[in-house]
Amino acid sequence: MKKLNINKKYLEICIYTLCVVLLSIILGKIVWNIAGIGQSINNILNFLKSLLAPFIFGFFIAYFMNSTVRYLESVVFRRIAFFHTRAKTKRLLAITLTYVIYFGCLTWVISFLIPQVFDNTASLINKLPRDLQYYLDVFYKYLGGDSTLARFLTALNITLPSSYDLSELMNRILQPIITGLSSLTNVMNTLLAGTMNAANTALNFILGLFIAFYMLSDKEYYQELSKRSLGLLFKKRVSEKIIRAAALSNLTIEKFIIGKAIDSLIISLMFFFITLIMKPPYALLITLIVGITNMIPYFGPIVGAVIATLIVLPAKPDMAPWVLLVIFVLQQFDGAYLGPKILGDSIGLPPMLVIFAILIGRAVGGPLGMFFGVPILAIIRNLTSETLNNQYRKRMAANGHEVTGQEDT
Numbered sequence: 001m002k003k004l005n006i007n008k009k010y011l012e013i014c015i016y017t018l019c020v021v022l023l024s025i026i027l028g029k030i031v032w033n034i035a036g037i038g039q040s041i042n043n044i045l046n047f048l049k050s051l052l053a054p055f056i057f058g059f060f061i062a063y064f065m066n067s068t069v070r071y072l073e074s075v076v077f078r079r080i081a082f083f084h085t086r087a088k089t090k091r092l093l094a095i096t097l098t099y100v101i102y103f104g105c106l107t108w109v110i111s112f113l114i115p116q117v118f119d120n121t122a123s124l125i126n127k128l129p130r131d132l133q134y135y136l137d138v139f140y141k142y143l144g145g146d147s148t149l150a151r152f153l154t155a156l157n158i159t160l161p162s163s164y165d166l167s168e169l170m171n172r173i174l175q176p177i178i179t180g181l182s183s184l185t186n187v188m189n190t191l192l193a194g195t196m197n198a199a200n201t202a203l204n205f206i207l208g209l210f211i212a213f214y215m216l217s218d219k220e221y222y223q224e225l226s227k228r229s230l231g232l233l234f235k236k237r238v239s240e241k242i243i244r245a246a247a248l249s250n251l252t253i254e255k256f257i258i259g260k261a262i263d264s265l266i267i268s269l270m271f272f273f274i275t276l277i278m279k280p281p282y283a284l285l286i287t288l289i290v291g292i293t294n295m296i297p298y299f300g301p302i303v304g305a306v307i308a309t310l311i312v313l314p315a316k317p318d319m320a321p322w323v324l325l326v327i328f329v330l331q332q333f334d335g336a337y338l339g340p341k342i343l344g345d346s347i348g349l350p351p352m353l354v355i356f357a358i359l360i361g362r363a364v365g366g367p368l369g370m371f372f373g374v375p376i377l378a379i380i381r382n383l384t385s386e387t388l389n390n391q392y393r394k395r396m397a398a399n400g401h402e403v404t405g406q407e408d409t
Helices: 008-032 036-081 085-144 148-155 167-182 183-193 193-216 219-234 237-279 283-293 300-313 318-342 352-396
Strands: none
Touching: 036 085, 036 193, 085 193, 085 283, 085 300, 193 219, 193 318, 219 237, 237 283, 237 318, 237 352, 283 300, 283 318, 300 318, 300 352
């Protein structure tokens, strides 16, 4: 039988041509059914999101509670001889006590704080037109055409208008705020009307609580499992860099976010106990404002002090300066003693970079971005600094120079 001669060059051309044709058909199908593919991908992502939601809840709950569990284990229970040979019992009791503390605080917030804050907010909304008129009267008194300032400027041949059309301007500025606050009840009703979504979220949260409990119980096992997984996926040097970056990021987040939350909580409680003596109007509302704004470095305390003072001023003008003075004293105490004691040098950023991070965060994510922008920039700065220091040490070692310590970039 005669052997069939095959030209390898033409065979290769045919195979390439066939591959091109098949790829063209597949690409045409993809382009033709792009909407269907997008919908399929979206369905898959939604399924994965619903499947992983309890684990995501559990991870963040465990991460947030981990510092409290660690403190109870290493500081509180360490002094009790009973737990010296019962590590598992110590861990379980620390987790249980942490749950009791956090859910006790959550119960107090839901049953007492939120209703009181809603009452304060509703009362403030009802008095808002009268408060606005108060500020307009103050403005006309000190900057109107018949004011002392106007007469002084007239002596210098500078004249002020006899009146200002501020009502329209203030109405335009405040109307969206009034409308939004007035519709808060409708928004809450709309949210509550989505019973299915609320039930799913509640179920995922409850499952997340159980998952978080087991994550905290066996956290060393999951840490070791993560390290081994990275070792299988990447080279040793790359996995070590990832672990080191994760450790630096975790340290920054724990020190700043959790530390800042504790710091703001202490300042809020101190201010609240002082308001019990002073009895200013809307005490719980301004306490909440002072605590939340204190989370934002530099600008936050100033904004909180201004808002709190403006809320108190129309109702009790003689008390507003005292409220401002108390907030100022508490912020000085926070900046000079409490903050450094709790946070330490958790950020390591100069003030200009902190302000830059706040401004960029505000532009990207609003109020939340203002808060999270600082630790994110701190993480980027720490990782970049460590990389540059490592490169510097390698280059100096290659040139025969001895490098001692870690250079600060």
